[in-house]
Amino acid sequence: MAARNESESPRTTVKKKSDREVVVTRTFDAPARLVFEAWSKPELFKKWWVPRSMGMTLRSCEMDVRTGGTYRLVFGDDPANPMAFFGKYLEVVPNQRIVWTNEESGDAGSVTTVTLEERDGKTLLVLSELYPTKEALDEAGTGAQDALGETFGQLDELLAELSAR
Amino acid sequence: MAAADCRILNHMVQCYPTQFNASFAALADATRRGVLDQLARGDASITDLADKFEMTLTGMKKHVGVLELAGLVTTEKIGRVRTCRIGPCRLEEEMEWIARYRRVWDARFEALDGVIDELKRQEKARGRKKRK
Numbered sequence: 001m002a003a004r005n006e007s008e009s010p011r012t013t014v015k016k017k018s019d020r021e022v023v024v025t026r027t028f029d030a031p032a033r034l035v036f037e038a039w040s041k042p043e044l045f046k047k048w049w050v051p052r053s054m055g056m057t058l059r060s061c062e063m064d065v066r067t068g069g070t071y072r073l074v075f076g077d078d079p080a081n082p083m084a085f086f087g088k089y090l091e092v093v094p095n096q097r098i099v100w101t102n103e104e105s106g107d108a109g110s111v112t113t114v115t116l117e118e119r120d121g122k123t124l125l126v127l128s129e130l131y132p133t134k135e136a137l138d139e140a141g142t143g144a145q146d147a148l149g150e151t152f153g154q155l156d157e158l159l160a161e162l163s164a165r
Numbered sequence: 166m167a168a169a170d171c172r173i174l175n176h177m178v179q180c181y182p183t184q185f186n187a188s189f190a191a192l193a194d195a196t197r198r199g200v201l202d203q204l205a206r207g208d209a210s211i212t213d214l215a216d217k218f219e220m221t222l223t224g225m226k227k228h229v230g231v232l233e234l235a236g237l238v239t240t241e242k243i244g245r246v247r248t249c250r251i252g253p254c255r256l257e258e259e260m261e262w263i264a265r266y267r268r269v270w271d272a273r274f275e276a277l278d279g280v281i282d283e284l285k286r287q288e289k290a291r292g293r294k295k296r297k
Contacts, residue, residue, distance in 0.1 A: 014266050016259075030285055035281060038281055047279075048279065138262070140266075
């Protein structure tokens with residue numbers, strides 16, 4: 001049974017490295033430059049970061065993916081009550097590395113580091129989220145992420161649509 | 166066991182073998198499970214627990230020690246009283262946390278696969294045009 005589960009979802013792994021750090025890994029069947037492109041162009045980024053079927057609307061997506069640049073994602077159907085996620089790119093090395101801050105929760109913000117490592121045309125992506133405290137990390141597993149998780153079953157629709165284009 | 170639980174369990178065994186085994190050993194004993202139940206309702210001193218479970222102080226100290234090693238219980242001595250409370254290692258919460266985290270990223274990355282496939286198709290199409 002375990003083997004079958006692995007093949008259903010073989011690639012994303014999540015490990016807690018410490019009380020404050022989580023590491024997610026995934027391999028993509030594409031060169032690093034394409035993974036980087038999908039991560040650094042807003043029009044591509046918004047196609048996958050918050051899939052439409054989630055029921056959450058990404059109202060705007062501004063990203064200036066270079067060292068020192070900023071980003072701002074605004075969610076929500078109600079303009080009077082928007083949910084904004086924002087921060088700064090601490091380090092950007094094209095096709096290799098993106099590091100950004102998550103500043104929407106004030107002092108409890110995490111720093112996310114994505115590294116891309118290309119091998120034989122495939123790319124190993126390692127994403128690390130480092131939280132300032134253990135409490136901030138615990139919190140991250142419950143709030144918004146939880147709400148997102150529940151509707152992810154509907155994702156296939158979006159994927160089918162994308163590949164049909 | 167549900168499929169997802171199996172995966173998380175595997176993950177726990179791989180990533181936290183020491184803590185995991187200690188937790189299992191700690192939970193294998195009915196008295197210790199009872200103590201955890203009791204502490205879930207509120208903090209208690211070793212003496213309270215010994216009374217409740219009709220045990221000697223020494224016996225209860227041993228049980229609490231095992232739970233403490235597994236991170237399931239913490240104790241604090243104030244004056245002459247050692248107070249026990251539920252500890253920082255909550256296995257189920259930990260597993261749920263990781264499962265939730267993984268669901269989010271797995272879904273995102275599946276969608277990212279779709280976007281990358283599209284980029285690959287576009288590159289290929291451009292390549293064909295160039296050759297012509």
